[in-house]
Each structure stands twice: as structure tokens, then as C-alpha cells.
Amino acid sequence: MELDLRYRNGGNSDLLDLIDIRPGRALDCGCGAGDNARLLRARGWRVTGVTIDPSERAAAGVECEQVELADLNDGLSFAPDGSYQLVLLSHILEHLAEPAPLLAEARRVVDPAGRILVALPNVLHYRQRAQFLLGRFEYTETGLMDATHLRFYTVDSARRLLADNGLRLVAHATTGGLPWWRSREVLPRGLTRGADHRVLARWPNMFAWQALFLATPAPAPAAGVELGTPESAPVVVPAQSPGSSRPPAVIGRVGAEAGAGPRTPSRRP
Template sequence: MSTLMSTEVPTDPRSRGAGNKILLDLIRRAPGRALDCGCGAGDSARLLAGRGWSVTGITSDPAALAVAERVCETVHLYDLTKGLPFAADGSYDLVLLSHVLEHLADPAGLLAEARRVVAGDGLVVVALPNVLHYSQRVRFVRGRFEYSRTGVMDTAHLRFFTFDSALRLVRDSGLDVVTTLPDGGLPWRRLHGVLPSNVTGRLDRWAVRRRPNLLCSRAVFLARPLPSWAA
């Protein structure tokens, strides 16, 4: 374990549990070296290690560090606002930024660092919450702009994104987006027990692809570094 200067960049609860599997199932490549930025207690790292990846984690939570060390080969206690100076250029096959960028004043800066440390044929995986999800729009229309302990209005969030603005952020950072996943669905929870799951699933996927800013709760992107890009 390497201990470096730390400030709090919490891991969003949305990035834990089943949501992690949905994200990681998009990765279709042979395992190699992975860097999990904002690894927390190692939820994603555990899944990656189980699939054969060698995982380096970065967390800002001293309490989570000891847990993350059980599944990561190396864990850094570190302030992500200072970049990734301990990582060599092109040293990782996968860089994971799951529900981390919204906690930073300069998310583009960390994306640039992710692009630097990922291999030329590697992947940068980004997940961000959508501030214009329909449930949040209803709150705004009702005049409610209130922070909470979790979710898109988490008190620790410094930046807010829609699906479209998150996509622009990734593309403007010298990354070629090869896969997009607007993760969400239609607001018909009561009908999920009435209609067959295969029907609701297909309709959810069809609708959220057409109106991602309205229907997705989070935006997920897989991207590769552009070799000719210069900041």
C-alpha cells in the first residue's frame, strides 16, 4: 500500500453493487492491468479481480483502504485532484472512473490523466449521474433544488452533467467513445409486475436510447485514447 496526500473524494453509492456489474459487463477484452480511481472499499476491484484483472486502486477514505487492500494488488490513499503522478504513461489496460468525476472541480483534468496512463489499445470507462433524469426534473419544476446524502444531488458533488454534456466531456478529453450506455428506463414501475419482463426490458432500452437526457439515471461510456489528440 502506498499512502499519499489525501482529501475526500467519496465514492457514490450508485457505483456499488449490481450497478458495477452492469458497467463491467460492457468490457469485452482480455484482462490485464486495471486502475480503479475512487475504488472505495473495492466493490469494482473485487469484480475485476474475479475476472482475471490485476487491480490498482485509489481511494480517499482511510477506513475503506484496509478493505480494498484485500482485493487490490496495490492501493493508494490519494487526492485525485492532483492527477496520477505515480502512474507511468500507458501503464494500464483499463482505467475506471465510476461516479468520481462529479466530485471534482476539474473533471477534465482527471480524464486527461486517465488518457495519459491508459495504453494505446486500452479502455477508459466513465460513469456519471444524469442531473436531468425525469425524477429530478419533477423536483426542479416544483421549485426544489435540494442537496441530499446520496444520489445525483449528493452534497459532495461539485459538477453536474446530463447524458449529452457527459458525452461531450469525454470526447473533448482526447477519447474516442466506442460504447455508450444510457442506464435507466421508463417510469412505469407499477407495470413491471404486470407486463412480461422481456417486453418491459425491450421498451426500456428502446426509450432510453431515444431520450437519454430524460430517462437515464446515469451515463456510462467506454472510450479509447485518440493517438493524434493534443490538449
């Protein structure tokens, strides 16, 4: 089987920037050719990849300690309970008809003090809204309307998906921004970044291309207590390294003091 180059990319570094624990063992579900595994390995993680594609298994083996050939719809039976400190689900759940079983498996195999990282595309991004308004619902080879997507999410519905499946949010982020097109190249960087951050914080379902979440297994609720994750959290805008061309990311840390103003934390190397 030939490697599908449509899904080769530089990895989802904005998602990995949410990690707030020391490196250990990571499970990259739907690892592709190992792009995220390469970034994780550079940060000190020992990565096991999972793919259904034998050609991807060979490519990912360059970056992963081991690669399991498995269908994510069938679970993670190869992994013992609590055996990973990090489980990565980067643009995976939208490809599953039923995401709940895989989320349950992620909770099972992650260490109780570990983290689960999830990235999902936002189908209500302004460009896709324009297509809908024009009466167009057309699948594409890649992107928001990828022909292999079986489920579609907004930023809000993605958050609810995780809360409804026993996950507690530790942090969340969005990436995207305004349609500057080529004017971004000539306008002051501070102006464009500041505007992007403001619209992402105010209207994430309009301007976010992807929603990013750092979560941990939620404790079992007491009798009569509804399981879920707080909807509101202060927005935190991360600093970007000089010369970075990456799209802006707006990050919120769940559980911070309500009403706290924006701050700029230091970035991990």
C-alpha cells in the same frame, strides 16, 4: 476514520460489461471499499485502487493487489505512463471541480491500446426534472443530487466532456427506464424491457439514470482537423441473463455501420 457505508454497493456491472479487451492491469480511481475491484478481479483483472480515505484503503485492500492513498485532484503521479490496460472512473468526475486534469492523467497512464471506462449520473432524469419543475434544488446524501457532487451532467454533456478531453468513444450505454413502479412485477418482462429499451434509445436525457462510456485515447489530430467523437451511433440492446433483476441497459457501438438495425450480442460471462 470510520468507513462511509453510503458508498458501499454491488459495483457497476453494467459499466464493466462494456469492456472489450482481455484482462490485464486495471486502475480503479476512487475505488471506495473495492466493490468494482471485486467484480474486475472475478473477470481476471489485476486491480490497483486509488482512494483518499484511509478506512476505504483497508477495505479495498481485500479486493485490490494494492491501494494507493492519493487525492485524485493531484493526479496519478504514482503511475508510470501507459502502465494500465484499463482505467476506471465510475461516478468520480462529478465529484471534481475540474475533471479535465484527471482525464488527462487517465490518458497518460493507460496503455495506447487500452480502455478508459467512465460512468456519470444524468441530472435530467425524469424524477429530478419533476423536482426542478416544483422549484426544488435540494442536495441529498446519495443519488443524483449527492451533496458531494460539484458538477452535473446530462448524457449529451457527458459525451462532450470526454470528446473535448481527447477521448474517442468505443461504446456507450445508458441504464434506466420507464416509471413502472410495482407494475413491473406483474407485467410481462418482455413488455417492460422492450419499452425501457425504446425510451432509453429515443430519449436518454429523460429516462437514463446514468451514462456509461468505453473510450480510448484519441490520436493527435492532424493540422486543421477538429478533435471529437461522432455523436450518432446505432443502438445495440444487450441480452440479459434469465432471472436478471438489473435495470435495462441500452448500448451503442461507435463506428458501426450507419443505419444498422438493433441486434442482440452475446454477453460475456
